[in-house]
Amino acid sequence: MSRPIPVARPRVIAHRGASAYLPEHTLAAYARAIDQGADIIEPDLVVTSDGVLIARHENELGGTTDVATRPEFANRRCTKRIDGSDVTGWFAEDFTLADIKSLRARERIPEIRPDSAAHDGEFAIPTFAEVIDLARRSRRPVAIYPETKHPTYFAEEGRHRDGRPIARSLGRLLLDDLARADFLLADRVLIQSFEVANLLELRHTLMPSFDVQLPLMQLFDNVCAAQARIQSPKPPPAGPYDVRFYAECGDDLEKRYPGLAAAVGKPLGAETAFADLAAPRALAWMREHYATGIAPWKNNLLQIDANGVHPTTLGIDARAAGLQLHTYTLRGERHFLRQHADGTVLPMEEEIAHLLDAGVDAFFCDHPDRGVMARDRWMGRRSPA
Numbered sequence: 001m002s003r004p005i006p007v008a009r010p011r012v013i014a015h016r017g018a019s020a021y022l023p024e025h026t027l028a029a030y031a032r033a034i035d036q037g038a039d040i041i042e043p044d045l046v047v048t049s050d051g052v053l054i055a056r057h058e059n060e061l062g063g064t065t066d067v068a069t070r071p072e073f074a075n076r077r078c079t080k081r082i083d084g085s086d087v088t089g090w091f092a093e094d095f096t097l098a099d100i101k102s103l104r105a106r107e108r109i110p111e112i113r114p115d116s117a118a119h120d121g122e123f124a125i126p127t128f129a130e131v132i133d134l135a136r137r138s139r140r141p142v143a144i145y146p147e148t149k150h151p152t153y154f155a156e157e158g159r160h161r162d163g164r165p166i167a168r169s170l171g172r173l174l175l176d177d178l179a180r181a182d183f184l185l186a187d188r189v190l191i192q193s194f195e196v197a198n199l200l201e202l203r204h205t206l207m208p209s210f211d212v213q214l215p216l217m218q219l220f221d222n223v224c225a226a227q228a229r230i231q232s233p234k235p236p237p238a239g240p241y242d243v244r245f246y247a248e249c250g251d252d253l254e255k256r257y258p259g260l261a262a263a264v265g266k267p268l269g270a271e272t273a274f275a276d277l278a279a280p281r282a283l284a285w286m287r288e289h290y291a292t293g294i295a296p297w298k299n300n301l302l303q304i305d306a307n308g309v310h311p312t313t314l315g316i317d318a319r320a321a322g323l324q325l326h327t328y329t330l331r332g333e334r335h336f337l338r339q340h341a342d343g344t345v346l347p348m349e350e351e352i353a354h355l356l357d358a359g360v361d362a363f364f365c366d367h368p369d370r371g372v373m374a375r376d377r378w379m380g381r382r383s384p385a
Contacts, residue, residue, distance in 0.1 A: 009379060011362040012371040013145055014038035015329050016057060020366040022116055023105040024064065025055040026123035030134055036369035040143040040190070040362070043131045047154055047168045052097045053128035053177060057108070059150065062089040065103040066121060073099070078161050082153050083241040093154070093168075094161045100125050112335050128174065132181045135188070144183075145190045146174055147219070151198035152242040171202045175210050184212045192217040192295060196277075197242040197256060203290035215292035217326060223278045223300050223314060239273040247272075260285055278314055283321040293324025293361070299338070301327055302354055306341045309351075311358035319359055327355055328364035330371060349374040 017029025030041045043055040061067045067090045079088040103125055110117035135142045148170040158166040178184045191214055193199050199216045207213055221238050246256055253268040261268045263285035264276045303310045318325050332348040340346055352374040365371035
């Protein structure tokens, strides 16, 4: 009787920490995720006015901190254009680190996560350096998976409230923090972005200057244009903002992204979408030029129809290109769950199993404990007795 072939152990990524249980991007949420068995913790990174990386999902602070209740900061509320959209609020780049440390974290979706909201006001906003230190002090090896948020905005387009250019390279600041902590470790750090140019800069300019090559992961927003059969609640497919920005600036896109237009099969421009980057030749271009893997939205990896749950071609094509395959975001609350064709709910643990069957190497999860259990059950069904 034949035995199953042993498979590599997929990794559970604590999405913004144990964000189903505690306010996201806090040291408490990251520590809880480590206690729950997560293999990797994920800090999103933005920068303060004095050049310090902090862990926030967005540079707009109103959604996840108590800044709106602080009269001393009322005059810093403003409207900025970020990645092509007008956003009103309070922005990290207009606050010093000392200002940031006076704020307290709040639950982003309290109507869905009231237990987490009960902890509003308890936790400070961590720096990236503090997140690194937490991972270093863990009793077992834990990796970190920072995302550079809006890197083109911070480096090229963004302005402080007084009009001064921000002009900060998130990639350089990230590597500086890792170097200071002696944590430039290829087996403990992965870097991700929805943009392309900053990953190319990391691979070919910044990381060589630090004598290191860390894994780089290309995040994908919705690629439904490439897989129209998938019913999607997300908005129409967008593309990497950097491509749009440089196209609208009139830059030489062939010089900036050499060979990508040929791989996509059409000229690059403001309308270049993630669907274009999902083409097999484009995936091969990423692998050749910078990417260790891709991390698409989970709904673009699984098709649900009357015949059941099936993998789409995106994951298959990524594997064929030699790319690792990660996916985001697994959440257990009913509000976020997908449905079978007959309207019944697809439990998070069942969706995880389907994604692992489809070849996913790692998955972002708001409930790290449940993600670990689902991964371990899946492994148990496939390991030799």
